[in-house]
Amino acid sequence: MTYIVGLTGGIGSGKSTIANLFAELGVPIVDADVVAREVVAKGTPLLKQITKHFGSAILLENGELNRPALRQRVFSDEEEKNWLNNLLHPAIREAMLKQLSAQTSPYTLFVVPLLIENNLTELCQRILVVDVTPQTQLARAANRDQNNIEQIQRIMNAQVNREERLKWATDIINNDKDLAENLPHLKQKVLELHRFYLQQAQTSHVRRNP
Numbered sequence: 354m355t356y357i358v359g360l361t362g363g364i365g366s367g368k369s370t371i372a373n374l375f376a377e378l379g380v381p382i383v384d385a386d387v388v389a390r391e392v393v394a395k396g397t398p399l400l401k402q403i404t405k406h407f408g409s410a411i412l413l414e415n416g417e418l419n420r421p422a423l424r425q426r427v428f429s430d431e432e433e434k435n436w437l438n439n440l441l442h443p444a445i446r447e448a449m450l451k452q453l454s455a456q457t458s459p460y461t462l463f464v465v466p467l468l469i470e471n472n473l474t475e476l477c478q479r480i481l482v483v484d485v486t487p488q489t490q491l492a493r494a495a496n497r498d499q500n501n502i503e504q505i506q507r508i509m510n511a512q513v514n515r516e517e518r519l520k521w522a523t524d525i526i527n528n529d530k531d532l533a534e535n536l537p538h539l540k541q542k543v544l545e546l547h548r549f550y551l552q553q554a555q556t557s558h559v560r561r562n563p
Contacts, residue, residue: 355381356460356554357453357476361468361518362483364508365493367528371483372464374543383452385445385465392444393418399444406436428507442471450476459554469513469521478557479550482522485529487515 360375362368376382393400395417403423404412411423427434453461453476465473474480485493487509494505512518519525526542528535 354454355456355458356478356550356557357463358460358550359468359474359477359480360462360464360483361466361480362485362528363487363490363512363515363518364466364505365490365497366483366485367493367532368464368466368483370532371481371526371528371539371543372462374540375462375547378544378547379458380460380462380547381456381458382462382464383449383456385449385463385467388448388452389441389445390420392441392448399440402440403437407433425504428504428511446471446473449473459558460550467512469518470511474521479523479553480521481524481526481546482518483526483528484515484519484522485527489529 360368360372372382372384393403395415400418403418407423407426411419411426413419423437427437449463449465453463463473463477465471468474468477468480490509491502491505494508495502524546526539526546528539530538532539
């Protein structure tokens with residue numbers, strides 16, 4: 354089994370930026386958001402169940418899931434959100450575990466926005482938190498997704514707060530600064546962690562295979 358480093362952070366923290374820097378170093382990525390899209394891809398049984406429940410209004414013209422429309426439906430309705438989570442979470446978890454178990458590299462980056470909230474920390478040997486202030490989260494998410502502040506705040510409220518997230522961290526990357534000016538520092542930090550994780554994975558492998 355590959356050594357697993359869980360990467361998490363709140364909305365707008367820049368998880369994708371950090372994950373891409375690890376990917377440039379050849380580290381395989383298992384990304385919960387990618388898996389979540391795959392399990393509800395056009396023609397899948399899960400998408401058919403979602404369409405049956407919510408109606409065809411949550412589909413795009415090409416038959417794919419209209420994710421913003423679905424998000425709008427469930428974030429304002431706790432009962433509908435629970436129905437969707439109960440449907441999707443087991444399937445997403447199963448698909449992620451399958452991908453993780455198929456990895457043969459020394460370590461794998463497991464990118465999950467809700468790593469702590471969904472009790473997936475138990476799968477990880479290390480937990481890397483991308484840390485920013487709530488103010489930065491709001492500003493970045495509003496600029497990136499063209500979402501209104503109220504909706505972003507609801508998403509943030511559904512996630513653990515900054516203090517709780519940092520309690521779980523074994524490693525932290527601060528990504529609060531402007532990306533353009535901070536990129537050299539981020540690359541250096543990722544390279545340092547990459548070397549550390551390779552060392553940890555090797556040590557772990559030796560312990561498992563005396």
